[in-house]
Amino acid sequence: MNRRTPYLAATLSFGLIALLPATASAEIIPGGSRGESKPSAERNGHTLTSRISYSGSTKGTSGKSSGGFAPTGNWTPPACWYEPRSPAEFKKSVEDMYTTTVNTPGQHSYAKTAAGQYRDMYKDGKYKNYNLDKADEGAFWVSVQDEDRWDEPGAWSCSELPFWVEKGKAPQVKNSVTPEVLAQLAYNQVDVPKTEVSLAPAGNTKVNLPTWAWLDEATFKPVSVTASLDAGGVSLRSTVTATPVSLHIKPGTKDATLHPGSGECAFRGGHIGTPYAKGDADKTPSCGVTYLRSSGNGSYALQATLTWNVTWTGTGGAGGTLPTGTFGTTQNITVQEIQAINR
Known part of the structure; x- marks a missing residue:
């Protein structure tokens, strides 16, 4: 070789x-x-x-590595x-x-x-x-x-x-x-949870029936990675922190209404969306989608992409922001027609 x-x-x-x-x-x-x-x-x-060396929420340490946290834009x-x-x-x-x-x-x-x-x-x-x-x-x-x-x-x-x-x-x-370059390298080691949203109904829903979407507050919280260099008489540290800020939903079809209309569900009070509760079937979810047409014999690919703001602090009081990062996953949703019986 x-x-x-x-x-x-x-x-x-x-x-x-x-x-x-x-x-x-x-x-x-x-x-x-x-x-x-x-x-x-x-x-x-x-x-x-x-x-x-790296410590904190690094790739492979969580047991649920995203494997796809990536900066937005060309950076x-x-x-x-x-x-x-x-x-x-x-x-x-x-x-x-x-x-x-x-x-x-x-x-x-x-x-x-x-x-x-x-x-x-x-x-x-x-x-x-x-x-x-x-x-x-x-x-x-x-x-x-x-x-x-x-x-x-x-x-x-x-x-x-x-x-x-x-x-x-x-x-x-x-x-x-430098502390900033060290932070940039730490960015590449950040591990975030898989963006799998909770849905109600889960996996199977009906035409014109709102599907609620939310994220587990305990799972989706800020994560940090610290990069350290001790070599040749130089000692530097930088810590990068990624904080979830919004969830963007794409329903997988044009025949759908998003909630909110932009499909961008913001974090409020430490969570995104509102968990579905019994009796909420006729309400409009703060985060979710209403499908307007059946998926037939197949399913729609609902894409959920979480955006994370990234900040850093380093040796000597240095600090700042880095490009936002995103990670998304796709979940298959089967949408059926509501069957009515005429008597």
Whole structure:
């Protein structure tokens, strides 16, 4: 299998080996392939993975993961970013990469040359022995990719070679980790409950009979994720909080009347809609739909999409808002004609 590391891909992209064929960067060393699902530094010792950790309502922790919470519009969290490493940590990663490259049987000579040139920059070039004598003065900042998004073009846009930043100074490159960037990365880890609304009647209803819709107040409440980074002498925290604000209903057919007419049911008093109670059959629900035509032998796909407002707070009193997120599900509704008997 052809594999690459982010470091060598960046090295080649900057023309250190300008005459290499375009396929060279895909054949450097074992350790992580573009398109491979989850490369692991812990597994192979060569591919850098992020030092950022996440806690709270993260994907997979609730047992009822949405798997589809997504920002509105065209914005997406970064697929790659820069974070710090101490000189000793950086030296180990480069030396491990170099050793593996030159000792891999059948490795191309240009791959070995590239690895050697890359190593020389930090060992005997500009930085002199990886700046080990300046360990208390700063850190190397390196590019890291979202392990779940390696197949996206944006994952390869952080093409700056590892660079030195003095302690107390901010890196002057896009997507270097700040409290805000950390919040954006936490956004991508938020897990929200599946948007399955309670319906009355449930699943089967009648033409011209209001169908009530509501959400369980205990389930749909604000959720938070905290992202933390402690590496290279840098310590940052950011917490993202998603708060449900409205539910939008699409009945799955034009032959229906929405309640309210916009189909947008807002949160009021901590809940959306009003649970159906015995004796409410003739009332108009605060959130729901009345179907005007039978679904025949099939059903209508009622789509319920919940919108969440997203805010964040971070180290040093930083904070703000991020794009709203949505998650929707579809429920099949069978609508029958009301049968009347003439005597």
